[in-house]
Amino acid sequence: APTLPANAALPSAAPSLSVPLAAQVIAKVVAEDPAAKAELLASFEAAPFRAALGDVGRSEDYLAERLGEAFVPYFETYAKEVGHPDAEAGLRFLLSEEPSAVETRRGLGRLLRSGSARSESWTYIFRDSALWQKHLETYLDGRVAEKAARGDRTLKVKSVGAAYGAEPYTLAILTEAALKRAGEDPKAWDVRIDAADMSLMSLQGPG
Structure with missing residues (x-):
C-alpha cells in the first residue's frame, strides 16, 4: 500500500482547500486509532x-x-506518487474506505504515535552556549565573509532538534550578530532558518 514519504519536499504555500481536508484526514486517523489519540492528547496536555x-x-x-496543516506537504507528495491529479483528490481518497x-x-x-512523545521538554535560548557558541560564531563569521566577498547575500541555516523553538531563535540572534560584526546590514540579507525536530508535538509550540 502507498505510504507517506518521510522526506517530502515543502511547497511554498499550502492550497487553501487542502488544509481543512487534511484536518479531516487527521481527525479520521485519530478516531480510528485510539492509541494514537490517547498519546497525542496526553502529550499535548503535558506540553509547556x-x-x-x-x-x-x-x-x-x-x-x-x-497537524493537518503541518502534513499538507506530505499529502501533496503522496498524491503525486500515487497518481492523483492534485492534493485535494488525494485527500478525498484518503477519506474513503478503499483498502489502500x-x-x-x-x-x-x-507515525502520529511515534511523533507524539516530546524529544525535549526543557529548552531555552543559548542553552549550554559555553560548549559551542565560540565555534559557531567563528564559522558564521567565515561564512558571512565568504558570501559577502562573492556578492551573495543569502544565508541558509538549519536547526536540527529545534524542540519548542529556542534553538532556531538562538541561531537567528547569532546570525544577526555575525552580519553586524562584518559591517553588513542584516536587512539587506535574505536569511532563512529552517527548524526541524523528530517530535511532532514539540513543533506545535513555536509560533
Missing part, C-alpha cells in the same frame, strides 16, 4: 506551551487542524 494557548475547545479538533486508503491511514496513526 499548553497553558499559554488557553481554551482551544476540543483538544482533538485543535490538534487535527494544526485505510492502510495509509493506519500508517499515519503509527
Whole structure:
C-alpha cells in the first residue's frame, strides 16, 4: 500500500482547500486509532506551551487542524506518487474506505504515535552556549565573509532538534550578530532558518 514519504519536499504555500481536508484526514486517523489519540492528547496536555494557548475547545479538533496543516506537504507528495491529479483528490481518497486508503491511514496513526512523545521538554535560548557558541560564531563569521566577498547575500541555516523553538531563535540572534560584526546590514540579507525536530508535538509550540 502507498505510504507517506518521510522526506517530502515543502511547497511554498499550502492550497487553501487542502488544509481543512487534511484536518479531516487527521481527525479520521485519530478516531480510528485510539492509541494514537490517547498519546497525542496526553502529550499535548503535558506540553509547556499548553497553558499559554488557553481554551482551544476540543483538544482533538485543535490538534487535527494544526497537524493537518503541518502534513499538507506530505499529502501533496503522496498524491503525486500515487497518481492523483492534485492534493485535494488525494485527500478525498484518503477519506474513503478503499483498502489502500485505510492502510495509509493506519500508517499515519503509527507515525502520529511515534511523533507524539516530546524529544525535549526543557529548552531555552543559548542553552549550554559555553560548549559551542565560540565555534559557531567563528564559522558564521567565515561564512558571512565568504558570501559577502562573492556578492551573495543569502544565508541558509538549519536547526536540527529545534524542540519548542529556542534553538532556531538562538541561531537567528547569532546570525544577526555575525552580519553586524562584518559591517553588513542584516536587512539587506535574505536569511532563512529552517527548524526541524523528530517530535511532532514539540513543533506545535513555536509560533
